[in-house]
Amino acid sequence: MIRNAKRDLSVYAAFFAMIPKLFMAYQLWFWIGLVLSVISMAILVFFWRAVYADTASISGLALDKTLQYILLAFIFSPLAGNDLVWEFGSNLREGMMIHHLLRPINFQGMNYAQNLGRLVTELMLQIPVVIVAVVLFGLRFPTDIATWLGFIVSALLGLTVMFFFYWFLACLTFYTTEVWGLGVLIQGMSFFLSGTLVPIIMMPAWLQTIVLSVPFAQAVGVPVSLLTGIIPLSEAPRVWLTQILWIIGMWILSTLFFKVAVRKITVQGG
Amino acid sequence: MTRYLNLYWLFLIQRLKVLMEYRASFILGAASTIVWQGSSIAAVWVVMQKVPDLNGWNYDEVLLIYGLITLSKSINHMFADNLWTLGRMYIRSGGFERFLVRPIDPLFHLLADRFCQDGVGNFLVGAALVVKSTIALGIDWTPPKLAMLVVGVLSGGFIFIALNLITCVSAFWIVDSVPVTRLVFDNHLFAQYPLTIYPRAINILLTWLIPYGFASFYPASYLLDRQIGNIAWFGPFVAAILLFIGYRLWQTGLKYYSGTGS
Numbered sequence: 001m002i003r004n005a006k007r008d009l010s011v012y013a014a015f016f017a018m019i020p021k022l023f024m025a026y027q028l029w030f031w032i033g034l035v036l037s038v039i040s041m042a043i044l045v046f047f048w049r050a051v052y053a054d055t056a057s058i059s060g061l062a063l064d065k066t067l068q069y070i071l072l073a074f075i076f077s078p079l080a081g082n083d084l085v086w087e088f089g090s091n092l093r094e095g096m097m098i099h100h101l102l103r104p105i106n107f108q109g110m111n112y113a114q115n116l117g118r119l120v121t122e123l124m125l126q127i128p129v130v131i132v133a134v135v136l137f138g139l140r141f142p143t144d145i146a147t148w149l150g151f152i153v154s155a156l157l158g159l160t161v162m163f164f165f166y167w168f169l170a171c172l173t174f175y176t177t178e179v180w181g182l183g184v185l186i187q188g189m190s191f192f193l194s195g196t197l198v199p200i201i202m203m204p205a206w207l208q209t210i211v212l213s214v215p216f217a218q219a220v221g222v223p224v225s226l227l228t229g230i231i232p233l234s235e236a237p238r239v240w241l242t243q244i245l246w247i248i249g250m251w252i253l254s255t256l257f258f259k260v261a262v263r264k265i266t267v268q269g270g
Numbered sequence: 271m272t273r274y275l276n277l278y279w280l281f282l283i284q285r286l287k288v289l290m291e292y293r294a295s296f297i298l299g300a301a302s303t304i305v306w307q308g309s310s311i312a313a314v315w316v317v318m319q320k321v322p323d324l325n326g327w328n329y330d331e332v333l334l335i336y337g338l339i340t341l342s343k344s345i346n347h348m349f350a351d352n353l354w355t356l357g358r359m360y361i362r363s364g365g366f367e368r369f370l371v372r373p374i375d376p377l378f379h380l381l382a383d384r385f386c387q388d389g390v391g392n393f394l395v396g397a398a399l400v401v402k403s404t405i406a407l408g409i410d411w412t413p414p415k416l417a418m419l420v421v422g423v424l425s426g427g428f429i430f431i432a433l434n435l436i437t438c439v440s441a442f443w444i445v446d447s448v449p450v451t452r453l454v455f456d457n458h459l460f461a462q463y464p465l466t467i468y469p470r471a472i473n474i475l476l477t478w479l480i481p482y483g484f485a486s487f488y489p490a491s492y493l494l495d496r497q498i499g500n501i502a503w504f505g506p507f508v509a510a511i512l513l514f515i516g517y518r519l520w521q522t523g524l525k526y527y528s529g530t531g532s
Binding site: 014021028029032035036039040042043046047049050051052053054055058059176178180181182184185187188189191192193197198202203204207 | 292294295297298299301302305306308309310312313316317319320321323324325444445449450452453456457459460462463467468469472528
């Protein structure tokens with residue numbers, strides 16, 4: 001009997017021990033995520049310092065300005081992220097798409113709200129990264145309210161451009177049913193094309209043309225250029241207008257494509 | 271040994287059959303790694319168009335470093351990617367028990383269980399970069415240099431595998447080992463560029479603690495006739511020591527392992 005009780009105890013103790021493990025796992029992710037960000041930022045900073053070792057300015061940008069741009073672009077890179085492709089993919093796999101479409105709310109509107117919620121959360125989670133960047137890598141924020149206004153409007157417009165663009169791409173999953181690879185592929189392209197790695201102004205003219213004729217840069221490169229003064233504030237209205245035109249174009253394109261593609265829904269196994 | 275090689279072959283054939291069922295997924299997986307690497311390389315290209323000298327290294331020399339570590343990484347990515355998923359896919363679900371009742375080494379079983387197709391993309395990128403840069407640099411392929419290329423890439427690959435093994439063993443205690451592995455693994459990003467651009471502390475870290483330097487910077491320096499001394503040939507010893515530590519930890523972990531109850 002004692003042996004039984006002992007066995008029971010060890011079984012229940014194992015269940016007990018699972019919970020702190022789960023809890024610790026989340027805690028662990030938070031701290032490790034922070035260290036990973038520090039590694040990425042350190043590489044960027046040392047790389048750019050080496051680049052500037054023998055030169056004072058590249059394409060009119062001094063080292064300090066480039067570093068401010070690169071660090072801010074890193075911090076605001078979630079602006080170019082979007083889970084829509086995976087969201088569509090999991091909806092299709094689970095057969096949930098039809099339920100969403102039958103609901104008496106706008107499916108696109110629902111996703112936009114969710115996307116905004118995700119972004120706000122992700123940016124809040126970047127706050128420790130910001131602190132590290134300020135302390136270790138000399139990041140400074142502009143104190144001028146007008147600059148912030150220019151940035152925030154442009155960032156909001158930019159993420160909306162990306163939302164409709166990703167909506168368009170997510171419709172591709174109705175045809176391919178392959179989701180994971182497609183999502184990673186898009187992320188990989190956005191890594192460079194959003195202007196997170198190199199200020200767009202440093203690219204050769206032909207490459208700038210390419211980068212500015214796809215939407216990725218609207219979400220990170222353009223707003224962060226406004227924030228760091230690489231694009232002067234007087235240009236802000238022109239930037240906003242361009243972004244509004246992008247939104248209109250992408251909205252039309254994605255809505256039309258969705259209407260056509262939605263007929264293609266085949267629920268796997270159903 | 272031959273038995274394990276035969277077994278690996280059988281596992282690989284099965285895996286390829288599965289992959290061929292999802293051909294689009296196979297191609298997209300490999301393509302996505304190529305695009306990711308392409309983004310980083312494009313950034314280096316843009317910068318070095320403007321400034322052709324990165325702390326005494328020209329564009330092709332940087333590409334050689336980048337290519338060597340990508341080749342090493344691809345070995346780990348293709349043949350040992352399952353170390354990442356030990357906790358999530360095998361221990362949490364209880365699937366790991368399956369390995370323990372079979373008459374083969376559980377570690378071998380884990381590694382052979384999934385050949386990762388995404389690694390093929392890394393292999394292609396790494397090979398292309400090394401070929402492109404060595405031709406552009408006009409490297410004279412003397413026998414020691416050829417040996418260094420092979421030794422550098424292979425020991426680099428085993429350093430990647432050993433570090434992932436050492437960290438993934440934590441899954442036996444904390445179930446999800448991915449954060450721990452990630453913490454060490456991401457340091458390889460430093461070694462994509464010449465170590466000379468970093469402060470001394472980071473150099474020491476990547477040479478003696480998390481020695482990814484032996485996958486890129488040291489062999490590349492040797493190939494480019496830079497004076498770095500005998501340290502260039504330390505790679506295989508470093509890899510062997512790390513593998514030994516990893517395997518001992520793995521055995522300790524196995525003894526501790528008791529299942530999650532699922």
